[in-house]
Amino acid sequence: QRYRQRRDGTISFGAHNVFGFDQQNSLVTMHQFDSMGFLPASPATGAWNGNELMLERSSPRGAARVAYGFDGTDTYRMKLQFKPAGSDAWQDMVNGLYRRVSPSSINGF
Template sequence: MNVLDANVLASLAGEWVGEEAIATTRWGQGGSAVGRVHARFDLGGKVLLLDYREERDGKASLQAHAVFAMGQEPGEYAMYWFDSYGFTPSQPATGHWDGTRLVFLRTSVRGQTRHIYEWVADGLYRLVLESSFDGGVNWERVMEGEYRRVGDAA
């Protein structure tokens, strides 16, 4: 998909469902899951609100709420991530569009997490989450999912 810089966040808006592969980490057991995403614009189109629900065996196992905003410079973005594991951001994750991927880096006392959104085809994107506990020297894959659009944002 040829996502133009101005439309990067707009291309995430909508209803999405995806199959996920979760790695065993210090936060829980690995396995497969289904991810459901609802993303819509708010505040006059200034921010994208994303609600995420991970389901394992038909039951909610992780929920998250994210707020995405365009930065001051073209290709720069910010993300605030809140989840049911108790993560509360003290600062936004910085992000950038590199022409094919939207990449965010979250930093907290728990380490760093990299969110990589990559468009595979029209109506299909891949999300990879990687964590580092040594300042970004080594990265561990936490989750990979591929999401297909099942509806437009309401």
């Protein structure tokens, strides 16, 4: 999965997510590489619950969780939350509805 955030026509954040499956523990895994440069010591892990995939990971900086909800073949919802170390409160970071488009209609990728 490739993600780019644009602000005022400039890419301000980018990420590349690689999904896998840990057969031994029956967990979905996600390794994320982003433009901020923080390399997690371990991947996010999680499981499917119906049509929603929930993944979580922790680091010394805090905990992150992401939920992907699939309602159809060409759309999905994504919500990313972060909880700083020492906090009990989750903060919304990204929340969106994503739609598949033809590669020819994507400008600049």
